[in-house]
Amino acid sequence: MTSANLTPHAFKILENVVFLKKTSLFASMRTHDLRAIAAVAEELSFEPGEEIVHEGDVGDALYLIKEGRIRITKKVGDSESVDLAEIGTGECFGDMAVFDAELRSASAFAKERCVLLRIDGEDLIDVIVECPFIAIEFLKMFVKRLRNANGRIEKLSRTEKSPRKLRDRSPMWRRDDGKG
C-alpha cells in the first residue's frame, strides 16, 4: 500500500476541505464528500467595495467567505439601498439560488479584502449526481433550517397570541366591540 501523492493542486483542495468542514453549511458532511466539492470550488479575491453579486442577477453559485467580511444590501427605491447584514469568515450566501431558479434578492459587496470560495451551481449538481450522499446532507441542512423557522414562527405566534388573549379578556376591548 503506498501513500497518496500530493500535488500542489491536491494540497490546495485538501486545504479547502478543512475550510469547508469548519463552515456551518458543510460541518456535518464527511470530509471525503467535501473533497468532491472542494475540487470544483474556485478561489476568488475581492478588494474592499467591490461588488460580488448583483441584486436581480441570475443566481448560479454559492459563495463561502474564507477571509474578510461581506456586506449584504438591498435596493429600496430607484437609487437608495439598505444594509441587510454583514457576514464574515465561514459564512455563506447564495446557497438557495443553487437549487432554485430565482434571481438574486440582494447584492453583496466586499467590506474589506476578501477571499471567497465560489462553488458553481452546475458543478455542485454534477458532484451531487456522482455522490448522492451530499444531496442527503443538503436535505438534512434544509430540514434543520425549516425546523428552526417553524420554531421561530411558533414562538412569534405565541407572543402575538398573548396580547390578544389579554385584549379579549379586557373589559375595555369588549366595550370597543360594542358588547360591553
Add this chain to the structure above:
Amino acid sequence: MPFSRSHTLPLFFLLFGSFGSAILGDSTAEALLLARLGSKYVPGLFLINAAFLFLLSSMIMSVIDRWDRGNLFLAFIGTHTVVLLCIRLLINFDLPLLFLFLFSYAYVTKILIFLLFWTLTNDLIDSRRAGSDFPIIAAGGTLGAILFSFAIPNMLKFISAENLLFVWAGAMIVTGGIFVSLKLSFASAFKPVGDRYLQLSFRWKTLRDDLNLVRTDPLLRTMAIFYFLLFFIVLNQHYSFYDQLNAYFSGTEDQASQLAGFLGYFNGVSMFSTFLLQVSIAGIVIRKAGSTRSMFILPAAFCVVFSALLVMGIIADDLEPKAAAALLFWGVVIGVGTRIAFFDSFFSPNFQIFFSSLPQNVRGRGKLSIEGVVKPAAMITAGVWLFLVAPRIPFLMQISLLLFLSVIMVLQTRRLKQKYTASLAQYLRGFKSKNTQLIRAINVSSKETLFLDLVENVLKKEEPNVKAYVIDMLATMNSTESISILIDYIPRADSKTRATIISALSGIRHPQAKDVFLRFLDDSDKRVVANCIDALSRYRSQEVFEKVERFLKDENPRIRANAVAALWNSATSERKEELALVLRHMMDMGYPLYSASALYAMGQIRFPNLVEELGSYYADHPDWVGGDKTVWRQYVLALSSTGQRESVDVLLKISDVAGRKQRNQISTAIGLLMNRGVSTGYLISRLPGINYMQRGVLLKALHVRAFERGRDSLRVLQDIAGKEIRSIYSHWVAFDAVAREKPNPGLVLLQNSIMEECINESLRNLFYVASMLDGSGQIRRIVHRLFHTNERVRAQALEVLDNAGDFRTNRSIVKLLETSDPAIHTTDARTLYKMKPRNYLSVVNEYAHCPNTWVRECCSYAMSCHFTESGEVPHEQALPQAKVRFLPHVEGSEKQK
C-alpha cells in the same frame, strides 16, 4: 434530556421518606391486627385489599395522564395524613373493625404511594439512565425502611403500638415537604401530555379501554401475566408468614407490642440485607447482566426458597412437633426475608424499566391497569385460594404448587424479555403504509377489460415515464390481452416508447413476440434495433442468425455487442473466437459506451474465463473502469453474472479504491452472485481474511439475507465482531493521539478521516455483524435509530441492542456508543486490550498504510502541514516511512509557497 442528574438525590430522599413511612405503617397495622383479631381474617382482607386497590386505581387511572402528576402526589399525601390522624382518634372508641380497615388501608396507600412515586420518576428519567439511577433511588427507599424498622422497637419503649400512627402521619408530612422541593425544580416534567381533559369520575369505558390496551399490547400483556403470577405467589407466601407468626406469638403478654417489635426487627434485618445486596452485588449484577436479564433473579430465588421449604417440610415429618414448628417458622421467615431482599433489589427497580420504554401516554395507563386490575385479580385469586382450597390440601402440596408457579415465572420472564425487545423495536421502526402493497396487488392481479381499456388510454396520452410504468405493468401481467395491447401499440408509438416496449417484451416468452422483434430490426431508432437484437438472443434459429449477422459491424456499440450475444450460443468454437475478438476490440477502443456494451454482452453470454478476463482488464485499466460510471456499472454487473466465487475476489479487490456509491453497487453485485449460487457460508468464511473496507462491502450484502445459523458461521461472526471492536478501540487511541497535538489543518483533517472512515465504518461493520448474530431480526430494524437526535429514542434503541442478539458483542457496541470522548475510549482500550497511548507520528505512519485511499491522502496532507509549519525534517527512527513518503510533498508545497 432536559433534566440534569440533580434529580437523583431528591428522588433518593423522597423514596427514603415514602418507603420508611410505608414500612412503619405496615408493621403497625399488621401488629395491631394480629394481636387483636389473629390471622384468620387475612385471606378475607386480601379480597378487600383487592377491591380497594381496584377502586382507587380506577379513579387514579382516569386522572394520572390527564392531571399534573406533581399536584396529584401532593393531594394524595395530604389526604393520607388526615386519614391517619382520624384513625388514631377512632381507636380510642375500641372498634374491632377499625383494625381490619387499617390493615387494608396501610396496604392500599403503600401501593398507591409507590405507584405514584415510580410514575413521577419515569417522567424524569429515561430508560437508559434508569439502569444506573433507579438502583441508587431504590437504595434510598431501602435505607428509609431500615431506619424506620429498627426505630419501631425503640419507639415502643416509650409509646404504645397505637401511637405509632402519629409517627406515621408525621413521616408523611416530611415526605410531602421533600416532594415540594423537587416539584419546584422539575414542575414541567409532571405536566400531562396530550389530552388535557380532566376526568375525575370513574368510567367503565376508560377502564375497558385501558384493559384493552393491556390485552392488545404484547409487552403489557406479558407483564400482566408475570405480575399476576408474582403476586399470587407473594400473597401465598405472606399468608404462611402471618400464620406462622400468629402461632409463634399466640398467648404472649402484650401481643401487639411483641408482634410490632418482631416485625420491626424482621423488616429492619430484611431491609438491611436488601440494602447490603443493593450496594454490593445487585448493582454489579444489573450492570453486567442488564436490567432485563436481572429480572430472572427473583423467580430463581422463589424456586430456591420453595425447594428448600419442600425439603424442610419432608424433614419436619420426622421431627418432634415443637422442633418441626420452629423449623418451618424460621424457614418461612427466612424465605419471606429473602423474597423481600430480592424483590426490592432486582425486581422493583427493573420492572419499572419496562414501563419507561413505553410512550408516556401508554405508560401511565398501562401501569395503573396492571397495578389496579391485574394485581387485585391476583389478590382475589389468592384470597379465594387461601379461603377455599389451601386449608384443604397438605402444606407440602401448597409449596409444590408455589414451586411449580415459580418455574413458570422463570419461563414468563424469558418471554417478557423477548416482548420488551420486540415492542421497543416496533415502536422505533415507526408505522408503514399498507397502501403500496395494496396498489401492487391491484396492478398485478387486475385483468378486467375496463382496467385494460384504461391502461391503453394512458399509454396513448401520458408522458414517457408514466408510459414506461404502464408498459412494465402490462408485460408483467403477460396475458394475451395485455401483450396484444403492447404489440398493437408499437407502430404508433414514439421511438423511445417503442424501445421500452421491445425491452419489456424481451423478458417474456410470447408466440407473437419473435415476429415483432424481427420486424423492428430495421427500425430507424438505434435503441429499438439494439433491444430487438437483445431480445432475439434468446431465440436459436437460423432465421435469427441470418438477420442478426449484418449488425456485427454496426457503428452503434449496443447493436454490435448485442449482435455478438445473439450469435454466440450457437456458434462454433472458431466462430466464438472471432466474436470474442469483436468484444475485446470494443473494450479497447477507448469509448465508454463501447466498453460498457461489450461488458454487458460478455455478462449475457457467459464469456469463457470471464472472471480472469475482467480481472486482467481492471488491472490494465483501473482508472478507466473506476472513472466512468457506465463502464463501472456494466463491469460490476458482468462480474455478478458469472455466479462464480472468484468474482467475489475481484469485486472485493476493486472495492478498496471504490467510492461510497460504487461500494454499494459492489454489495448489490455480491447479492446477485448469491442469487446465482454463491453460498452465504462461503462468503462468511471469507470475512476474516479481508480488510475492514472489503468486510463492509461483504457484510452489507450479507446482512439482509437469511443464512444457515450454523455453529461455524456464528463463531466466525463473533470473531469478526471481536476484531472490529478491537480495531475501533485502536482507532480511538489513534484519534486521541492526534487530538492531543496542537491542532493544524492537516491534523484536523486526519482526525476527521479517522473518525469518518475508520471508526464509523468499523462501527457500521459491527452493526451488520450484530444484526446477523441476532436471530430475531430486531437489531436490523433499529440500527438507524442508534444515532437519532432524540436522546430517549436513542436510549430505547440501545435497550434493544442490549436485549437482542449476541450479548457480548452488543454490550461492547453499547459501551462504544455511550460516549464519544476519545480519552474515555483510550482508557477502556488500555484496560481491555492493554493498548498504550500513542505518539501521533506513529499514528500517521500507521494510517499511511490504511486500505482507505482518503485516509492515506489525509496522512500525506497532515505530514505536509506538519513539516511545512515546523520546518523539521522527520527523524528516521521516529517516522521511518514518513521520510521516504512525505518529504517530496513537503518540498512541493514549499515550492508552491
